[in-house]
Amino acid sequence: MRSKIVAGNWKMNLSQNQAKELCKEVNQLTIGSSIEVYIFPPMLYVSDCNANSTQVKVGAQNAYSKDSGAYTGEVSMLQLKESGIGAVLIGHSERREYFNETNEQLKEKLDAAIHHGIKPFFCCGEPLDIRENNTFLTFVKNQLEESVFHLSATDFSKVVLAYEPIWAIGTGKTASTEQAEEMHAAIRSWVEEKYGKEIATNTSILYGGSCNPSNAQALFACENVDGGLIGGASLKAADFSVLVAEE
Numbered sequence: 720m721r722s723k724i725v726a727g728n729w730k731m732n733l734s735q736n737q738a739k740e741l742c743k744e745v746n747q748l749t750i751g752s753s754i755e756v757y758i759f760p761p762m763l764y765v766s767d768c769n770a771n772s773t774q775v776k777v778g779a780q781n782a783y784s785k786d787s788g789a790y791t792g793e794v795s796m797l798q799l800k801e802s803g804i805g806a807v808l809i810g811h812s813e814r815r816e817y818f819n820e821t822n823e824q825l826k827e828k829l830d831a832a833i834h835h836g837i838k839p840f841f842c843c844g845e846p847l848d849i850r851e852n853n854t855f856l857t858f859v860k861n862q863l864e865e866s867v868f869h870l871s872a873t874d875f876s877k878v879v880l881a882y883e884p885i886w887a888i889g890t891g892k893t894a895s896t897e898q899a900e901e902m903h904a905a906i907r908s909w910v911e912e913k914y915g916k917e918i919a920t921n922t923s924i925l926y927g928g929s930c931n932p933s934n935a936q937a938l939f940a941c942e943n944v945d946g947g948l949i950g951g952a953s954l955k956a957a958d959f960s961v962l963v964a965e966e
């Protein structure tokens with residue numbers, strides 16, 4: 720059976736002391752018995768949060784596909800592994816938009832994460848114009864085809880998918896439960912076409928985009944939504960506590 724996952728993406732927020740404090744707080748929350756919780760702090764704090772986490776898992780928001788070399792400013796998947804970090808976000812829309820990450824580069828990152836045994840949380844999702852011109856299913860399918868669906872069935876089974884409509888990220892606009900379920904069901908059907916029913920049933924597909932304590936229950940109750948990737952609401956333990964308690 721697939722895991723229910725609630726993951727907090729702290730983005731480039733928090734001072735070192737605030738990150739330490741939030742890490743402590745999320746490790747003391749009451750977590751629903753069927754939920755796995757991850758936090759993705761800024762890179763500088765990842766190791767410290769990892770060392771101080773008892774009940775939540777800790778990942779990086781990004782890493783590079785090459786193992787080492789003259790890539791100033793980058794951190795490799797290999798270095799994450801050697802630092803004991805077990806998860807990574809790949810393809811967040813902010814990486815795609817502000818750092819021009821392409822489907823081809825994300826494919827290489829995904830391969831590197833899998834190669835080093837780091838759990839990839841692969842993000843996909845359409846911008847507003849694509850939503851409005853009704854080509855969002857084709858758009859997201861293409862993202863998956865170009866970056867993910869080359870994986871073998873064994874490797875694909877290690878991936879968590881996160882559907883994050885860009886128009887809903889950090890905007891306060893959330894996808895309706897119908898919009899979320901339509902996309903999640905479509906994603907699961909493409910996974911089934913490619914990898915078969917068992918793998919499709921076991922794939923966790925998270926929703927992300929202005930998820931908060933007042934809308935999470937309805938979104939997480941959708942048949943094909945297996946939890947959430949949470950930005951703003953993961954920065955306050957009181958808000959995050961409501962999300963991680965949802966069964």
Ligand code: PEP
Nearest residue numbers: 888889927928929950951
């Ligand atoms: C995110 O950054 O992945 C995200 C979903 O952000 P927010 O919850 O703030 O919309």
